[in-house]
């Protein structure tokens with residue numbers, strides 16, 4: 001996707017933010033992100049143990065998780081897009097229940 | 109620190125939450141009409157709710173010195189019944205002249221159905237007729253991308269709509285750029301489990317700039333945190349952002365958008 005939004009200029013960003021070493025952003029977030037990654041891994045193990053490996057939501061999660069280590073930027077955006085309904089036309093009737101977080105073709 | 113909570117469903121919150129918000133620096137709270145957790149069965153049910161938003165809730169907030177504003181509409185979750193929806197849309201003008209009403213909202217889509225689109229269009233036409241600001245809810249989870257595209261196309265089809273007077277709320281990484289690129293304001297909602305976290309919200313500000321964006325907690329009867337906005341200031345400070353940056357995002361940005369309605373006033377806060 002090509003964005004037309006002009007990025008905030010580097011000069012303006014520097015005025016808005018005190019400089020900090022790159023490791024500081026890792027220090028701030030690493031342990032919390034590590035815990036969330038382990039939760040995802042344990043969740044995928046758990047659904048397998050319970051026989052729900054082929055649930056479309058679990059398949060979508062495993063597929064989206066591949067973006068984590070492909071070395072490309074904007075992983076969050078790409079994971080959200082992977083989990084989204086890609087169709088364009090409004091639905092004639094509302095699907096049963098609430099949105100579940102992953103999309104499957106033809107699911108009612 | 110000062111901040112505005114531009115999207116909070118205070119009818120679902122306790123008075124303790126009002127006290128905590130004011131203590132954290134909240135200068136005003138704005139409450140869009142939303143779904144009660146069950147479908148209302150009659151127009152009178154909506155009329156009572158709109159009275160609560162325009163009379164009772166401002167009085168409750170005033171006990172804590174907090175200005176309370178509201179937005180009126182039939183929310184998209186109750187738009188499937190078009191007969192009821194049409195009758196509810198017909199009573200909305202009764203409330204638009206109330207002193208705390210800022211506009212039409214939160215309208216939008218829920219499951220992206222044709223009936224929801226119809227009710228959305230009725231609200232947009234009402235907003236155009238009455239020169240109202242618009243606050244738009246975008247759908248949850250897997251429906252958000254499609255719903256945001258539909259909403260943007262519907263709004264852009266109306267020549268009379270000025271995107272600078274419309275905020276598209278609950279954006280995430282896959283929808284924020286298309287909203288900003290088409291000239292609309294974008295709202296980032298801070299939820300503990302869905303929508304955005306404080307670190308992701310600050311990431312989006314770094315990627316898209318801080319103009320035409322507000323942050324909100326959308327606190328309601330579900331899993332939510334009425335102090336999510338001031339807690340995001342902490343995330344900004346941990347990354348070294350200045351007090352001016354925090355004030356711009358948490359206070360001056362929402363004030364800029366909301367002040368397009370002359371009823372929005374913040375006594376005690378100067379124009380800087």
Ligand SMILES: [Zn+2]
Nearest residue numbers: 140142214326
């Ligand atoms: Zn809401």
